[in-house]
Amino acid sequence: MTEYIDVDVRPILRAGGEPFSVIMSALERLEPGQGLRLFATFKPVPLFAVMADRGFMHSECALDGGEWEVLFTPAAAKQTDAPAGAPSFGNWPEPAVTLDNRDLDPPEPMVRILAAAEMLAPGETLSALLRREPVFLFPQLEKRGYRWVGGFTPDGATYELTVRAPL
Amino acid sequence: MTDLILQIRGAPSLSGIKHLGERRGNLCRDKEPAIATAYDYRRRTKAVHGDDAEKSSEIMMIGASISRWTMSYFAMAVAWLFVVLALMVGGVGFPAADLASPDTLVLVHVVCIGWLSLAMCGALFQFVPVLVAKPLFSENWALPALGLLSAGLASLLAGFLALEGRLPAWLWLLPFGAILLIAGFGLIIVDLGLTVWLRPVGPARFVLVGLASLCATVAFGAVFAFALAGWAGSTGQLMLAGGVPLHAIAGLGGWLTLTAMGVSYRLLSMFMLSPDIDDRKSGATLATGALAIAVAVVGGVLPIGFLAALGVVLSIAAVLGLATVALYGRDVLAIFRARKRRQLELNTRMATLSFASLAGTALLGAALVVTGGFAGHVGAFVFLAVFGWLSGLVLAKLYKIVAFLTWLETYGPVMGRTPTPRVHDLVAERRASKWFVIYYAAVWSGTLMLLIGQPSGFRLAAMAMTAGVIGIIREVIRTRQLADVASPLRLPAGACAPHLLFARN
Numbered sequence: 118m119t120e121y122i123d124v125d126v127r128p129i130l131r132a133g134g135e136p137f138s139v140i141m142s143a144l145e146r147l148e149p150g151q152g153l154r155l156f157a158t159f160k161p162v163p164l165f166a167v168m169a170d171r172g173f174m175h176s177e178c179a180l181d182g183g184e185w186e187v188l189f190t191p192a193a194a195k196q197t198d199a200p201a202g203a204p205s206f207g208n209w210p211e212p213a214v215t216l217d218n219r220d221l222d223p224p225e226p227m228v229r230i231l232a233a234a235e236m237l238a239p240g241e242t243l244s245a246l247l248r249r250e251p252v253f254l255f256p257q258l259e260k261r262g263y264r265w266v267g268g269f270t271p272d273g274a275t276y277e278l279t280v281r282a283p284l
Numbered sequence: 285m286t287d288l289i290l291q292i293r294g295a296p297s298l299s300g301i302k303h304l305g306e307r308r309g310n311l312c313r314d315k316e317p318a319i320a321t322a323y324d325y326r327r328r329t330k331a332v333h334g335d336d337a338e339k340s341s342e343i344m345m346i347g348a349s350i351s352r353w354t355m356s357y358f359a360m361a362v363a364w365l366f367v368v369l370a371l372m373v374g375g376v377g378f379p380a381a382d383l384a385s386p387d388t389l390v391l392v393h394v395v396c397i398g399w400l401s402l403a404m405c406g407a408l409f410q411f412v413p414v415l416v417a418k419p420l421f422s423e424n425w426a427l428p429a430l431g432l433l434s435a436g437l438a439s440l441l442a443g444f445l446a447l448e449g450r451l452p453a454w455l456w457l458l459p460f461g462a463i464l465l466i467a468g469f470g471l472i473i474v475d476l477g478l479t480v481w482l483r484p485v486g487p488a489r490f491v492l493v494g495l496a497s498l499c500a501t502v503a504f505g506a507v508f509a510f511a512l513a514g515w516a517g518s519t520g521q522l523m524l525a526g527g528v529p530l531h532a533i534a535g536l537g538g539w540l541t542l543t544a545m546g547v548s549y550r551l552l553s554m555f556m557l558s559p560d561i562d563d564r565k566s567g568a569t570l571a572t573g574a575l576a577i578a579v580a581v582v583g584g585v586l587p588i589g590f591l592a593a594l595g596v597v598l599s600i601a602a603v604l605g606l607a608t609v610a611l612y613g614r615d616v617l618a619i620f621r622a623r624k625r626r627q628l629e630l631n632t633r634m635a636t637l638s639f640a641s642l643a644g645t646a647l648l649g650a651a652l653v654v655t656g657g658f659a660g661h662v663g664a665f666v667f668l669a670v671f672g673w674l675s676g677l678v679l680a681k682l683y684k685i686v687a688f689l690t691w692l693e694t695y696g697p698v699m700g701r702t703p704t705p706r707v708h709d710l711v712a713e714r715r716a717s718k719w720f721v722i723y724y725a726a727v728w729s730g731t732l733m734l735l736i737g738q739p740s741g742f743r744l745a746a747m748a749m750t751a752g753v754i755g756i757i758r759e760v761i762r763t764r765q766l767a768d769v770a771s772p773l774r775l776p777a778g779a780c781a782p783h784l785l786f787a788r789n
Contacts, residue, residue, distance in 0.1 A: 133482065220557065220624060222557065222625060223554060223555070223557075224688070224691070224692070224707060225706075227699070228699055228700070228704070228706075230700075231699045231700030232699070232700035233700075234700060235700040235701055248557065248559075249554070250417055252348040252413075252414050252417050253348060253414075253692055253696075255348075256348070256349045257696055257697075257699065260697070274559065
């Protein structure tokens, strides 16, 4: 039976604060075999992959008011209730297509990314360089089942986006 | 200040994280974990002099969808614009009537609430989520707010007509209208304010100050409405006697001008492929503008009891206002200079005429003050600000925004799967440009007619303005109806024609 340490980051999130350092320091204090019970104001899907990287499986359950309780269990420990919706950990391959859309007139960058994305084989990725955060592209990618990862370079001049076709 | 941003959509795989980790080498300098799926993890690090970096961050959803009711706001705003044009052509209100007459109050409130505020709110419902990369707090409030504002404005106008004796003396219509307007603007202020509040960056800060000014404007207006109905006691009468300039400054200067400035920063750099203006520069412009409004409003309320001192306060606010316009001019010039796109689109070319009108307004105001003619020509000054600067900018941007949103709504779902037209294919710029030129020429002549005291010349100018606006709006409707898109591309399989008055999102 796995022993869980409770971490409640709801007050931090409600105050608009940063919960990750708290979660990570709690993680470092865990004894071998111990798990983490996290309370958050939203389903912390982002954290699942990070925790998976550190060898924790997760199972979550919704609480009242849109809040969530998530159990992170060390992968070595036998999990009592197997997570139903655990992400499948396939590879994100190197981009099949690379686009430099930095000097295109808007909304041409979005058009080209969607056109290139439609050409990807299942699971393939494309990467694109942009000037701006493509806020109108995200809902379109989402509707089509694509995953994406993106961020600005430190100088803020270029937005790097990687899009992966659904499997 | 650096702004380090990292986003991930979808739960990336174990090796995806590694892949991400490699990328993060140049993205983030610290050891914080990456996070994913519809949450945007933003870390803003601020260098603190002589100390370690101070960190703060937020988590939020990403992306902006099409605002359902923006088109409805635009349509209602345009309807009110035609009302105001008809009034001016018909010679109702200033300059035929006195500036303080109820007829002029009708004119001013139709243009400021009906046309400019509704158009601005419609644009903000779409644009604020883009500025903060976060969905609107509640999209459901937009339509009730539009209903409340329209009903409130109608009631207020009827109240003014009652004051003039054109309707029976139902003065309760004024406070009733004010309450409806408070409710309508209140919904919008809370909705947009909460959306911006979590991430007040760059141009979004202008929106916050604009909304705060809107609060002040509405508060003044409500006091006046109650005072005109005789329900506000002696304090209300005192405010009514001295506070009208403050109401106008908060509304035209704070709410409409500062918000328009903020929105224009992003629209200009977006459409001209120019880097965003440095936050410190736009921040200085905003701080000066906000100070001007604060001095006028706060400094103005205090001495209302001693009317003599109000002039000093307004002079300080005017100097700060001039400085704001100068700083804004510097920022806009910098955006134009740094642009990558040499060939300017029609909306940007026409926006430059609006900037010229703003500069003209500032110069005219300064010249009138210096020559001692400001009080006599305040009508011409406000007319140029309202129709040259604000309305000109709104019309120019409306032309572009409607084209872009219509394109995104119609072709977004099929983009990449089938050939689709470009945004440019939805408009006929050559045809539209003449209407803009007619409009601006008419506004400038109208200003001149007011300055030289020619009411009939002003009505002719108003007719030309009406012709220009009819032409522009006809082009905008054609854009919305995809009337200029050649037929094989117009509606590819899977695309639906957009509705004129609202968006399917």
